[in-house]
Amino acid sequence: MNSYVVIRGVGELRLEKGPVQDIEAHEVLVRMSWVGICGSDVSLAFKGKLADYELEPPLGVGHEASGVVAKCGSGVKNLKAGDRVALEPGDPCGSCQFCRGGHYNTCETSCFHSSPVPNPGCLSRYYKHRADLCHKLPDTVSLEEGALIEPFAVAIHACRRSGVSMGTSVLICGAGPLGLLGLVAAKAMGASNILVTDIKPKRLEAAKRMGAHRTLLADGSEPRAFAQRVRQTMGCMPEVSLECSGVESALASTIYATRMCGVVMVMGLPAKDVTLPSSTLPSARSTSGACSDTST
Ligand SMILES: [Zn+2]
Ligand SMILES: [Zn+2]
Structure with missing residues (x-):
């Protein structure tokens, strides 16, 4: 039975x-x-x-x-x-x-x-x-x-698609399972400046334990202001941002935070359609998505 x-x-x-x-x-x-x-x-x-x-x-x-x-x-x-x-x-x-x-x-x-x-x-x-x-x-x-291999394959796929390699600076929004697996994948691919953000301090502690170089508590500040804090904390604008929270304001923050010619990778599915800062998007940032992968 x-x-x-x-x-x-x-x-x-x-x-x-x-x-x-x-x-x-x-x-x-x-x-x-x-x-x-x-x-x-x-x-x-x-x-x-x-x-x-x-x-x-x-x-x-x-x-x-x-x-x-x-x-x-x-x-x-x-x-x-x-x-x-x-x-x-x-x-x-x-x-x-x-x-x-x-x-x-x-x-x-x-x-x-x-x-x-x-x-x-x-x-x-x-x-x-x-x-x-x-x-x-x-x-x-x-x-x-x-x-954990299935969600880890998603994280590896996302890092590959966004071109993470030796020395890449990476912002990870959301320290849930997918964000933490993204952290492990990005580290394994050689990323050298990884900042993880979340609204929960406990999750940031987990990110630290798993090797995040820096963490930042998301305090609900306006997306442009939060992007500025990301830049100050990392000492640069990230080349790659992995958006793992599915939250509208976090997605907007990643778009503002990511440098020109950078990549915003959407891994967390928003619960509904969201409004993006479309006037910022064309500044040579590319936005892509990763929800599943072939065998990795
Ligand atoms: Zn899943
Ligand atoms: Zn088919």
Whole structure:
């Protein structure tokens, strides 16, 4: 018997039971070990929406996951029962222009893991998935760490897209899980002047422990004034800003703070459409977004 968490309505989460699904030749059945709760899960469960997507219950929960292979389909060659794996979310078609161009994370027909029942999300006892999207973990990576690989892939993708490399100055707005993973990725790529901002001192302490060079408490000041404080604290205008909070004023602050020819990377999804300082944007700053990634 399988059990899984289902969103039945706004604020209505239930643990339900159902049969374990049969697997096809190219699939594996994974006994789930760890599942991260993403901000998107929380938003769907308690606000009933995620950006412009409106909740259509019933909906499964969870897409940041690791587990142990319980059963393999007859055609699976890359895995065997007992293998520890991290799951890559989605089910890309493999034939559209995005998939064929190598950007299968943007496949329009891909079904994300939080799906209508009876296809539960990863927050379940068993989950069936394509074997080619289950990645075997090395012995040095725990199952708990394995569940962080999906959001970490997003952070690496964001840093790569924004050109973080040796000596890059980086502003990170928001010290939640995505911001902290962005910090780890930026440090690994050689960024040498990283400032992390947040409204919560405790989160800034975590950022310090994880290697932020500087931290700055966001005090609700007007975006231009806050951008000025960023510049003073860093001793320069950052070349790259990772916006991980999804807050309108923070996004405006990053645009004001980032230097000419710099990059503002939007990683946090705002809850609704926001107004940007569009007169500042054309000053050769480029704004881009990163919400998912291909296997990294
Ligand atoms: Zn997520
Ligand atoms: Zn596709």
